Amino acid sequence: MDTDIWKPSIVGLDKEELSKLSLLCMRAELQSHYKLRRQDDPDWSKKGSEVWNITLTMLSEKQLKAKAAETHGLLAFVCEMLNKYKHRLSTSSNEQDQLFFDLARHAGHSALAFDAVMAKHGRDISAGIAGEMLMHYDRFIVLCNRAGYPLLPKAHLMYHCIQRAVFQGNPRTYTTYKDESYNGAIARVCRSVHRHNWAYCVYRKLQILEAVRADSQTGDGMDCSGGT
Helix, strand or coil, rough: CCCCCCCCCCCCCCCHHHHHHHHHHHHHHHHHHHHHHHCCCCHHHHHEEEEEEECCCCCCCCCCCCCHHHHHHHHHHHHHHHHHHHHHHHHHCCCCHHHHHHHHHHHHHHHHHHHHHHHHCCCCCCCHHHHHHHHHHHHHHHHHHHHHHCHHHHHHHHHHHHHHHHHCHHHHHHHCHHHHHHHHHHHHHHHHHHHHHHHHHHHHHHHHHHHHHHHCCCCCCCHHHHHH
């Protein structure tokens, strides 16, 4: 946001106005990215978690404050923007900032490579595949640390997931908490109701969903996936 990538050419604006207009331009690029991704990736159109309300508060620190699935969806967008504007970022800043952008870009590529390896394989992970995952992830962590990004405890936890992948399987198949999928169901319910009676309809549909799931668990043969 501090660069001139999305900076408007209007003169006489104060810093707050410039930030708000730059944010609108960035939002437009993000929505365009989501639109193309929905067209090119059928799975993303069904399961992708998109960020619709990026605010200046979310961007006020080095790390973006978003949910895990939203952050995963933003990875490709961030890498796309770093590649798209790499020449401007590498020439319009001082040497330290140029190094930061280069480290961030390469870290993003490593993260995408790591994610691609996990997405390519099913539950069973061989020692060779686990080694490939470790190579990409370790490079990602080293580059992030060099760039000065804060590393959360979950970053260390992923090392253990990779280490145990040969025995416990692909981390994509078991490391998501059970309630995360329920959050997705709630999100779909919220998008399906009108704002006029939003609260009542959300709770009503969630009651129906719970009833369908309960019937499914008792062996009535009902499919709980249709509850939303």
